[in-house]
Amino acid sequence: MPAVSLLPLFGSPAGPGALGGPLGGGPLGGPGGRKAPGPSGAFRLTEKFVLLLVFSAFITLCFGAIFFLPDSPKLLSGVFFHSSSNLQQPPPPPPAHGEHQRPPQPPGAGSSSSGYGAGAAAAAVAEEAAENLAKIREDHERALREAKETLQKLPDEIRRDIHQDKAKFLLQDKLGRREAGAAGLPDLPFRKPVGAVGGEPTDPAIRKKREKIKEMMKHAWDNYKHYAWGLNELKPISKQGHSSNLFGNIQGATIVDALDTLYIMEMKDEFKEAKEWVEKNLDFNVNAEVSVFEVNIRFVGGLLSAYYLSGEEVFRKKAVELGEKLLPAFNTPTGIPWALLNIKSGIGRNWPWASGGSSILAEFGTLHLEFMHLSHLSGNPVFAEKVMNIRKVLKRLDKPEGLYPNYLNPSSGQWGQHHVSIGGLGDSFYEYLLKAWLMSDKTDEEGMQMYYDAVQSIETHLLRKSSTGLMYIAEWKGGLLEHKMGHLTCFAGGMFVLGADGAPVDKTGRHIELGAEIARTCHESYDRTSMKLGPEAFRFDGGVEAIATRQNEKYYILRPEVIETYMYMWRFTHDPKYRQWGWEAVEALEKYCRVDGGYSGVRDVYSNRQTHDDVQQSFFLSETLKYLYLLFSEDDLLPFEHWVFNTEAHPLPVLKKEEEEKRKSQ
Numbered sequence: 001m002p003a004v005s006l007l008p009l010f011g012s013p014a015g016p017g018a019l020g021g022p023l024g025g026g027p028l029g030g031p032g033g034r035k036a037p038g039p040s041g042a043f044r045l046t047e048k049f050v051l052l053l054v055f056s057a058f059i060t061l062c063f064g065a066i067f068f069l070p071d072s073p074k075l076l077s078g079v080f081f082h083s084s085s086n087l088q089q090p091p092p093p094p095p096a097h098g099e100h101q102r103p104p105q106p107p108g109a110g111s112s113s114s115g116y117g118a119g120a121a122a123a124a125v126a127e128e129a130a131e132n133l134a135k136i137r138e139d140h141e142r143a144l145r146e147a148k149e150t151l152q153k154l155p156d157e158i159r160r161d162i163h164q165d166k167a168k169f170l171l172q173d174k175l176g177r178r179e180a181g182a183a184g185l186p187d188l189p190f191r192k193p194v195g196a197v198g199g200e201p202t203d204p205a206i207r208k209k210r211e212k213i214k215e216m217m218k219h220a221w222d223n224y225k226h227y228a229w230g231l232n233e234l235k236p237i238s239k240q241g242h243s244s245n246l247f248g249n250i251q252g253a254t255i256v257d258a259l260d261t262l263y264i265m266e267m268k269d270e271f272k273e274a275k276e277w278v279e280k281n282l283d284f285n286v287n288a289e290v291s292v293f294e295v296n297i298r299f300v301g302g303l304l305s306a307y308y309l310s311g312e313e314v315f316r317k318k319a320v321e322l323g324e325k326l327l328p329a330f331n332t333p334t335g336i337p338w339a340l341l342n343i344k345s346g347i348g349r350n351w352p353w354a355s356g357g358s359s360i361l362a363e364f365g366t367l368h369l370e371f372m373h374l375s376h377l378s379g380n381p382v383f384a385e386k387v388m389n390i391r392k393v394l395k396r397l398d399k400p401e402g403l404y405p406n407y408l409n410p411s412s413g414q415w416g417q418h419h420v421s422i423g424g425l426g427d428s429f430y431e432y433l434l435k436a437w438l439m440s441d442k443t444d445e446e447g448m449q450m451y452y453d454a455v456q457s458i459e460t461h462l463l464r465k466s467s468t469g470l471m472y473i474a475e476w477k478g479g480l481l482e483h484k485m486g487h488l489t490c491f492a493g494g495m496f497v498l499g500a501d502g503a504p505v506d507k508t509g510r511h512i513e514l515g516a517e518i519a520r521t522c523h524e525s526y527d528r529t530s531m532k533l534g535p536e537a538f539r540f541d542g543g544v545e546a547i548a549t550r551q552n553e554k555y556y557i558l559r560p561e562v563i564e565t566y567m568y569m570w571r572f573t574h575d576p577k578y579r580q581w582g583w584e585a586v587e588a589l590e591k592y593c594r595v596d597g598g599y600s601g602v603r604d605v606y607s608n609r610q611t612h613d614d615v616q617q618s619f620f621l622s623e624t625l626k627y628l629y630l631l632f633s634e635d636d637l638l639p640f641e642h643w644v645f646n647t648e649a650h651p652l653p654v655l656k657k658e659e660e661e662k663r664k665s666q
Contacts, residue, residue: 185320186379190311193653197266198637209583210632214265216589216599217625220616221262221270223598224254230281236598237614247295248288248343252277257298257622259306259315260650264637265629271310278303279314284322287344292329292337293363295322297428297648298618300370305650307377316377323374323383335389336410337364355416358407364390365429368436368447369646376655391446402457403476404429420476422458423486423537428647430454431491434499439644441657448502455499459514466545470524471517474540483540485521490534491561493518494568498640512572519569521546522562523581529605532588534562548606557601557613558593560623560649567631571640582631589624623649 201207228234231241232253247253255274262271300319307315328346329337336359338348350357368387375384393413394404400418406425407416422430433451437444462473464483473489475482497515500508524546526534533556535548548554563585570578592610593599599620600612626649630637643651 185316185377188316188377192311193308194642195636195639196309197264198634201632201634206579206632209586210629213586213625213628213632214267216586216594217261217265217621217629218267218270219594220598220621220625221258221267223596224616224621225273227597228254230255230277233618234598234616235614236595236600236616237612239597242615245289246291247299248290249286250284250288250290250295250299252282253298254616254618254621256282256302256306257618257648259302260309261621261626261629263306263309264626275306275310275312275314278306278318282318284318284325284343287342289340289342291363292326292339292341292348293360293366296326296367296370297646297650298622300326300374301646301648301650301652302622304370304373304377304652305646308651308653320374320378320380323371323378327382327386330386330389332410334393334410334413335386336393336408336413337367337386337390338410339363350410355407355419357409357411358416359410361404361406361408361426361429362424364408366432366647368432369439369644369652372436372439372655373652391450395446395450399457401461401476402453403461404454418476418478420462421486421489422462422473422492423475423489427488427491430458431495431647434495434502435644435646437502438498438640439652439654441654442502443657451499452503452507455496455511463514464540466540468545470521470540470545471514472521472540472546473518484537485525485540485546486537487522487525487534487556487559488561490518490522490525491564493522493565497568497572500572515565515569516573519565519578519581522565526562526581526585526588530608531556531592531602531605532584533592533602533605534559535605551604554604554606555601555613556593556605557615558589558599558617558620558624560619560627563624563627563631564649567627570631571635579631582628586628619648 201210223236223239224234227236227239228241230251231243232247232251233242233244234240234254235242243251244253255277259271259274259278262274300322303315303319303322306312307319325343326341329341329348331346331348332338339350339354339359341348350359354360367390371383371387375381393408397408397413397415400415400420403420404426405415405418405420407419408414409416420426430451433447433454436447437451440447442448458473462476462481463471464474464481465471472483472485473492475484493515495515496511496518500511500515503511522534525538526532528547529535535554535556536559537550537553538546538548540546542549563582566578566582566585569575570582589599592602593612595612598616600614600616603611603613638645638651642654644654645651
């Protein structure tokens with residue numbers, strides 16, 4: 001910026017404290033501020049005006065230096081009132097402990113002639129003045145940018161920003177005045193959770209089956225530890241580590257995902273070694289692009305759950321640290337987060353294939369549970385505010401037929417392609433609406449209403465029955481139904497029965513029926529394969545029912561959703577067929593997926609010849625084995641009135657009304 005542009009900078013009043021206020025109305029504006037006429041007579045009006053402008057510019061520059069420069073007294077003394085003859089040097093500081101003081105120098109020692117010294121001093125002063133002017137320009141440009149950004153915001157956004165800044169300031173002040181529990185976090189007393197470890201099953205046969213599932217967990221864990229320790233996942237055939245680009249350079253997905261399963265199975269030594277690895281090696285300071293959704297449900301969810309079960313502060317500290325690194329994903333015009341985020345640079349983007357750069361419903365809709373708990377554990381309301389803003393955006397949008405399309409543009413705030421699925425791309429959004437209400441001790445009525453309205457639309461527009469009476473949930477593409485149901489969609493049976501208790505009185509039985517019907521259909525998708533394991537997707541057209549007809553839908557990657565529904569149906573009905581179906585899955589896993597190096601997915605569940613995919617997914621330890629263990633446990637293990645599972649099966653406690661109000665008042 002040229003020097004001449006400095007005049008407009010300080011000549012434009014910016015408010016009461018600028019030149020239009022007390023400073024501007026002083027010497028120049030008052031009676032004594034006028035220049036007396038000289039001996040040769042009065043100046044012409046034009047000359048007066050020019051002199052007034054020059055003097056005004058000089059005064060403006062002086063006062064600008066006083067009020068805007070970072071070290072204005074130093075500048076004033078060094079630039080405007082500098083005298084080389086009487087500069088006073090400050091006395092040298094006293095020597096530090098153990099440091100020898102230098103002997104006094106004779107006058108003139110160590111310096112050049114007085115002329116050279118004066119020139120050097122003048123040069124130094126000029127250099128300092130130039131640096132200060134550069135700082136003025138930089139501050140001015142930044143202020144203009146911030147003012148422009150503020151003027152472009154709506155009044156509601158400005159009020160929200162002020163509220164957030166105030167909340168952050170109050171939080172920092174509060175944390176500064178109280179003893180921190182871990183890394184600046186509020187000191188929270190740990191209470192032993194209800195049902196973290198349940199009793200032994202009374203039936204010896206059930207007890208034996210549960211022990212078998214625990215042995216499966218040990219086989220999976222021991223091989224991961226032996227061949228892939230510290231890496232994300234295991235390749236059980238190759239017997240080496242496997243890393244997905246979903247986690248960037250973050251490592252240890254299997255360790256974090258398995259923590260709570262190890263705890264509830266009372267595998268104490270394994271839990272201890274996992275905790276020590278997290279303490280020493282889990283590092284989020286990496287230059288990596290990660291999936292916000294996957295990192296949230298696996299890492300944040302796993303750490304939160306491990307903290308709530310064990311009370312170990314390292315898990316709370318790591319969860320909040322990672323949560324803070326995910327916050328820049330929300331820096332979009334609407335607050336709908338990006339799918340992908342570089343956690344070092346804070347730069348986000350969406351999957352290039354997702355409907356013109358849209359965010360995905362199941363991804364941005366599956367942050368609520370974890371982020372509410374991050375606010376609860378950190379005392380920082382920003383996490384809760386981010387996910388509640390997602391609700392606001394969704395509520396003000398028109399929903400086609402009451403359904404939520406899978407794609408939403410984070411810049412325009414408008415739906416992308418009208419594709420609706422309760423399976424992939426949409427599934428856990430609906431799950432989190434219901435579970436947000438349950439986790440809030442049934443106080444989040446907005447979440448509850450959104451969930452039951454959505455279920456009504458699903459039942460009306462997507463729920464269908466085959467010719468032989470199998471109920472399934474179709475997919476909706478621009479008004480046309482695709483009669484396909486994914487393995488991921490099979491979670492919905494458990495969701496329906498979980499939400500039956502809060503449904504309208506005349507709908508409770510209907511929701512239980514929906515859960516049972518979906519469970520039966522998904523069991524059929526398993527039973528109609530050679531391996532008795534379900535395909536990735538199955539269809540109801542062309543004379544086939546609950547069968548995969550395309551080669552790229554015939555694989556099974558150790559997914560948990562069908563077993564998840566069995567577990568929920570067992571808890572609510574205690575119908576023994578759900579345990580029977582679950583045990584069939586155990587036998588199939590042992591026969592077709594167990595290998596020397598762990599457990600592997602298979603490429604074709606209809607083939608009699610095993611072709612493994614050579615990946616032991618982290619969710620096999622977190623979800624599949626945990627849901628099986630719960631299926632063969634008593635109901636006192638992680639009881640539903642006290643716990644809610646995130647979509648990765650990590651149990652999070654219900655935030656009881658009384659306890660939450662008491663905590664906020666502290």
